[in-house]
Amino acid sequence: METKKASRRRFLRQAALVGIAAGAAPALKAQMEMMPMSGSSTGGSAAASSPGAAAPPGNPTDRLAYGVRSRHEKTIRAIAGDSVNPEHMHFGRMLNVLTPLQDIVGSITPTPLHFVSAHGYTPPDIDPKAHRLMVQGMVDRPLVFTLDELKQLPSTSRIIYLECQANRPEYKQETLELTFGKTGCSQWTGVLLSVLLKEAGVRADAKWIVGEGSENGRMTKSTPLSKAMDDVLVAYGMNGEAVRPENGYPLRLVVPGFEAIHSVKWLRQIKVTDRPYMGFQETGRYSPRTPKGIEFTFAQGPKSVITYPSGGQKLMRHGFHEIRGLAWSGGGRVSKAEVSLDGGKTWKEAQLQGPALPVAHTRFTLPWQWNGEDVVLMSRCTDELGEVQPTLAQFAKFWGATSAEFLAGTASGAGHSNAIQPWGVRKDGTVFNAIT
Numbered sequence: 001m002e003t004k005k006a007s008r009r010r011f012l013r014q015a016a017l018v019g020i021a022a023g024a025a026p027a028l029k030a031q032m033e034m035m036p037m038s039g040s041s042t043g044g045s046a047a048a049s050s051p052g053a054a055a056p057p058g059n060p061t062d063r064l065a066y067g068v069r070s071r072h073e074k075t076i077r078a079i080a081g082d083s084v085n086p087e088h089m090h091f092g093r094m095l096n097v098l099t100p101l102q103d104i105v106g107s108i109t110p111t112p113l114h115f116v117s118a119h120g121y122t123p124p125d126i127d128p129k130a131h132r133l134m135v136q137g138m139v140d141r142p143l144v145f146t147l148d149e150l151k152q153l154p155s156t157s158r159i160i161y162l163e164c165q166a167n168r169p170e171y172k173q174e175t176l177e178l179t180f181g182k183t184g185c186s187q188w189t190g191v192l193l194s195v196l197l198k199e200a201g202v203r204a205d206a207k208w209i210v211g212e213g214s215e216n217g218r219m220t221k222s223t224p225l226s227k228a229m230d231d232v233l234v235a236y237g238m239n240g241e242a243v244r245p246e247n248g249y250p251l252r253l254v255v256p257g258f259e260a261i262h263s264v265k266w267l268r269q270i271k272v273t274d275r276p277y278m279g280f281q282e283t284g285r286y287s288p289r290t291p292k293g294i295e296f297t298f299a300q301g302p303k304s305v306i307t308y309p310s311g312g313q314k315l316m317r318h319g320f321h322e323i324r325g326l327a328w329s330g331g332g333r334v335s336k337a338e339v340s341l342d343g344g345k346t347w348k349e350a351q352l353q354g355p356a357l358p359v360a361h362t363r364f365t366l367p368w369q370w371n372g373e374d375v376v377l378m379s380r381c382t383d384e385l386g387e388v389q390p391t392l393a394q395f396a397k398f399w400g401a402t403s404a405e406f407l408a409g410t411a412s413g414a415g416h417s418n419a420i421q422p423w424g425v426r427k428d429g430t431v432f433n434a435i436t
């Protein structure tokens with residue numbers, strides 16, 4: 001038997017269809033106003049018909065055709081300090097829009113809140129029908145694909161985090177968002193790049209691929225062929241719908257676990273080569289300089305951060321708080337997340353909120369009683385390779401420098417920065433960045 005709820009849902013759907021087909025928004029609005037807003041099947045119709053339960057504003061047909069969040073929800077992305085007005089971008093200026101991690105309650109980043117990074121050029125407005133992807137270079141058969149052709153090939157969906165190399169605890173920003181906001185986690189859908197490369201026939205002496213974007217300036221980035229043949233996606237889908245314009249519409253690379261610069265957006269070409277390009281993306285800040293010369297870094301190490309309580313927030317009461325955070329690793333699954341309530345002297349194992357997927361944001365929680373004292377909270381994680389997230393001192397030592405030099409900005413150029421992030425809680429409940 002069909003429940004009342006199900007039949008109302010069906011009615012709504014039909015009403016929406018009728019409304020769209022006939023452009024009959026006023027009729028649909030009238031029907032909607034006659035409907036109780038909630039709970040009539042459980043006898044809650046009295047509350048539902050109270051004046052407080054008025055329909056939200058705006059055109060109901062539009063609202064149903066493509067959902068919008070409650071008007072009471074205000075979370076937005078911040079534009080990072082190193083960005084300029086997107087209307088006036090030119091080479092050398094970045095567009096950096098941050099994921100508001102402090103407001104996100106799950107492990108998937110809502111698409112409209114996913115960070116955006118673009119290298120100085122306005123995200124292009126691409127017509128998907130006119131768009132082409134070319135696979136050429138050291139291949140037997142250069143190929144050109146339309147979007148429709150790509151969509152007909154065998155598809156793969158994976159939940160994968162992306163993180164920019166500029167997400168650096170040692171930048172010592174005040175808030176979680178400013179320090180960690182250049183990461184997001186989405187379900188990406190597309191074709192494995194290996195499918196296209198096999199179709200084109202990669203020559204035996206090829207070693208690299210170079211992805212190229214469609215924006216003015218055509219960003220390029222070199223990625224080892226071994227990775228390209230492994231798990232790189234040519235993605236057209238992001239969380240179940242088309243990739244958003246700023247995130248690479250209609251096509252982008254998703255290179256799991258590598259710093260996000262590899263995940264070339266607005267992808268128009270894959271060139272197979274025997275060596276990497278030595279362009280801006282390979283020689284600039286993305287490649288650490290060591291005594292041996294320029295080094296490339298690829299898979300990102302294990303990293304985590306407490307998202308509540310975090311820098312910029314305030315604890316409003318003593319007693320119970322649930323410590324919450326995110327952990328991820330370019331090396332695979334997060335196998336353990338730990339929290340320290342005493343500035344790193346002792347560690348407690350946190351609860352991982354499954355599924356802990358490989359190369360994906362993984363939530364962790366730990367119940368906590370705050371007695372109103374000053375405390376320093378930290379998290380660290382371990383990945384399935386057994387690698388443990390380092391302290392800033394350990395991280396700095398690895399790159400031949402000290403914490404102080406990293407905090408002063410005189411030791412830049414290291415690879416992925418995954419140092420442990422401490423948040424201090426003061427007696428008045430305010431939370432601050434306590435990195436030293």
Ligand SMILES: Nc1nc2c(c(=O)[nH]1)N[C@H]1C(S)=C(S)[C@@H](COP(=O)(O)O)O[C@H]1N2
Nearest residue numbers: 115116117118119164213219247260264265
């Ligand atoms: N074509 C192109 N691809 C690009 C970029 C760009 O500027 N142009 N920025 C890169 C950088 S630095 C990052 S961190 C990621 C960010 O992906 P997102 O904007 O979808 O979060 O895209 C990468 N891909």
Ligand SMILES: [Mo]
Nearest residue numbers: 117164165261
């Ligand atoms: Mo980036």
